[in-house]
Amino acid sequence: MWRAEIRVRLKKGVLDPQGAAVERSLAALGYQGVAGVRVGKLLELTIDAPGREEAERWVDEMCRRLLANPVIEEYAFDLREAVP
């Protein structure tokens, strides 16, 4: 069993309305030195795969097919072995 932590981010250059809103709110709360706020998604899942390699291949495929939209997003993930 593998636990995947998948990070989906908006591509560089794609405007991030949520990030902009968070940045404004932080400034309003008095955090002046904050910049470059980006809001993405954190997906976590457990996958039953015979080995790390398969797990990696499957998660990568899931990201490409469903979890991220390649027009605006990019993704990265970590895997760690999980006790079932």
Add this chain to the structure above:
Amino acid sequence: MWRAEIRVRLKKGVLDPQGAAVERSLAALGYQGVAGVRVGKLLELTIDAPGREEAERWVDEMCRRLLANPVIEEYAFDLREAVP
């Protein structure tokens, strides 16, 4: 300058309708061995702080005040020094 990567997750036991929908969809796509899908938020930001300690304190405070909803969410973050 510090770059923070903040992970905001729903607390354990809190219903995650998105995670459940993604899990069903993955199963329909043929990924049978996937379970425990949870969808959270990934926030990234740059903060201008004199040292790691201050950066840590500030980010923690931001999480508590704005970035995470303590009623249903929990958070964790990493900091790394960034060249301005």
Add this chain to the structure above:
Amino acid sequence: MGAPGTAQAARWKQVGLTEAEYRRVVELLGREPNDLELGLYGVMWSEHCSYKSSRLHLKRLPTEGERVLVGPGENAGVLDIGGGLALAVRCESHNHPSAIEPYQGAATGVGGILRDIFTMGARPVALLDSLRFGPLAPGPAPRGTDHPGTDAGRAARNRYLFAGVVKGIGDYGNCTGIPTVGGEVYFEECYSENPLVNVMCVGLIRADRIVRGRAEGVGNPIYLVGAKTGRDGIHGASLLASQEFTEAADEMRPAVQVGDPFMEKLLIEACLELMETDAVAGVNDLGAAGLTSALSETASRAGNGVEVDVVFVPRREEGMTPYEVMLSESQERMLVIVKRGREAEVEAIFRKWGLDATPIGRVTGDGMLRVLDGGRVVAEVPVRTLTAEAPAYDRPAEQPAYLDAVRAFDPESLPEPRPDELAGILRRLLASPNVANRGWIYRQYDHMVRTSTVLLPGADAAVLRVGSGAGVALATDGNGRYCHLDPFTGAAIAVAEAARNVVCVGARPIGLTNCLNFASPERPEVMWQFHQTIEGMRAACLALGIPVTGGNVSFYNETLGRGVYPTPVIGMVGLLEDVEQRLTPGFKEAGDVVVLLGAPDGVGPGDGVGGSEYLKVVHGRVAGWPPALDLGAEARLQRAVLAATSAGVLRSAHDTSEGGLAVALAECCFAGEPGARGAEVSLRELSGRLDFLLFAEAQSRVVASVRPGDLPKLQEIAEREGVPCTVLGRVAADRLTVLTVGGTLIDEETARLEEVWREALPCSMG
């Protein structure tokens, strides 16, 4: 077990019962309850589920009428609207959950009220929301209330609550595809700690297909359908809404539930498809107190018993105890009692929609609620002891002491503004959050989906087209400030104004639902307010001939002994036989005559100054008597407007409310057609102080416009109905001008005034 000692004292307290209530349980059972049984009594005897402080008094509300097909007692009331169609109507509060988590609290409130409607077999067709928050901007407390002023932190919190609630309602309604067509919002200091979130839903149903929430037919299987059961909100809504907020609220936080509007949408479609089949004996939603409440209510209504085994309940989490399963308030679940032999049919429908449908037990004839855990009985109590035999209290009531002081106010003692200050005052009132345009809210709600909304938000009431050519008008109303000053009159005004709003779009009021939001019933002053409110509603309902089809009571809206204003919210339903006859508030054509129907200064000079927005915003006071309400005059006014509508005389109609005549005129201009966005009116014929004439909130008044040639016909109708009819002036192109004997009082470009009114809420919310 021996006599209850200290160890046991903690026992009843843990489930929110008093010692006397615990003793009553022991007496009813003839033994000590086990922990699970005690938990069942705890939730079912909570204020929220049992209405123990209000039940006796609610009986005073008139509930009968020729159009009432189902009155209070079922999940929703049902009104006959002709042509074989009926409307299911219900209003519910979600105040306490929203105070803790505004987005999810409000969202799950919408989910709950939708389920109340489709439980009856009705398709939900409209939502309305009635909201109360503390002020959005910092400011001092007005004189006349004991609530503190608003500091920057408090104002920020209020904005957070307001934004979160609106988003929660919007997201849930939008996703399920039910238009949110109207509502109201007020901002007052007393709601800072305790915001109010009331949601009303209306559903359409064939009059001969109403489904009851009954566990009929001994031996019929009981199905649990929809979402899986988790540890959500155990002791959530029921206990939260049954005790005032204390510091301990923090500990209740895990009780917050998350809504899944997608699941709800599937449930709606599946349940409505199911109810077309005639394979069901009864249906009930799972709301507060979850399975416990749904099982005991359905059994109780049918006079039957029920037996369920919790092992069959699909779970989201591991290791849940029978107690947790029975008390979970997980959302988006329904109980379906299926006719024996029709199981396969029912299961197929839920499978099609991708939903769990699991038999968990059956209807029995022994009147017991029996809970099994893998075949072993873990609780067994008579159903009636949980429902009909729950305690009912006639709690002590006493007129609050503050009333004498606030009512000592004399309107004439107010400094009179100079004539050249009146335009500025109008602008201030238009910018007040209680008067300003609500577009910031309703633009976040899909109010057009289903393409039935033929009068969009912004008018006095929303209108939906139904059946062939008919229309249904919907409005909510309830000015808590008036009720604070005099709950009897305030409550009567809430009914009268809601009815008037519906009348102003050309509809006849046919029934109402309501939500009564109060502080702790354990305080005699609050109980007095509650009595008075009921009596005021009763008087208005009887005078206007409108039955109450149901409602909801929310007590304990208080924090550390300081409560909300007594706030009854009325949800009114009106009927237009011909939807093409609907009226709108906006002026239609320059040159039309502007008329005020109803007595210009109410029952006399100074009427409508007490409790007014003018008094609070300009003079910083909450004081006086609320506007007087002459129910006879109100009934005549409403009859006159409806008669004029049938005669096709009126081109526009809009009632005066917060901000008085001047604000009403301005709103008629803002809503006007191009080239008819102004008015030139004269107060020459009217006597009295100008600030009172312009801004006092005397009741039973409607600003209308007619073609010059139709004026005599309108005057004739008004005279016949005994309603004063004052010609104020003419519709103009693009300026609002108010003249008096001495000269011009107000002369403003409509567009400039409108900007002030339109920008106020968006500006406060950033």
Add this chain to the structure above:
Amino acid sequence: MRFAVIVFPGSNCDVDAYHAVRDALGEEAEYVWHEERDLGRFDCVILPGGFSYGDYLRPGAIARFAPVMEAVRAFAAAGGPVIGICNGFQILCEAGLLPGALRRNADLRFHCEFVHLRVESTRTPFTAACRRGEVLAIPIAHGDGNYYVDPDTLARMEERGQVVFRYCTPDGRVTPEANPNGSVANIAGVCNEAGNVVGMMPHPERAVAEILGGTDGLKIFRSIVAAAGERQGTRA
């Protein structure tokens, strides 16, 4: 003409699209469940608005894998007219049948209101009966209508006339104030290269009768009927 109205779990403007076609337009319509695989009997396919699969993950992300989408793809490839409205637009983008993606509205709020659209291209069957530059008043109702496409693709789309509608002022000017959601270049609707697949955020099915506030939406439905007539004419 026979219209298919695709129904996904969570669709909620399916009923409105159905009635717009049947009652306002006077053509035939049929609901098609997302599990069906054959669209052979239809002349036009509508992917209606709503919240398929709750809009979870991303609007349209899950719906695009529904079995019926294979049939939609084949129908489009054969030149059949396909229109995605609101959520339908999002699904078509996710499925790659239209370029670009729809992000959260710039102000993060849902917007429900009448807006004005300028018709930018009349080469699609859905705008053939409109004039180029014509202004239509049609409601929007969405939280994720902020259209994005990378600059190079946008340039190519502009060249080929793939931008079909832009948000504009009542008198037809394309200004930032007229843009309700932050879409690049005020884009409200686009088509594929061939022009037979159109996606738009506004809801034409909500503007098909005076009682609903206007009939400009009918122009889009009438276009498709006219275009089909012409096609048959040329074929005959």
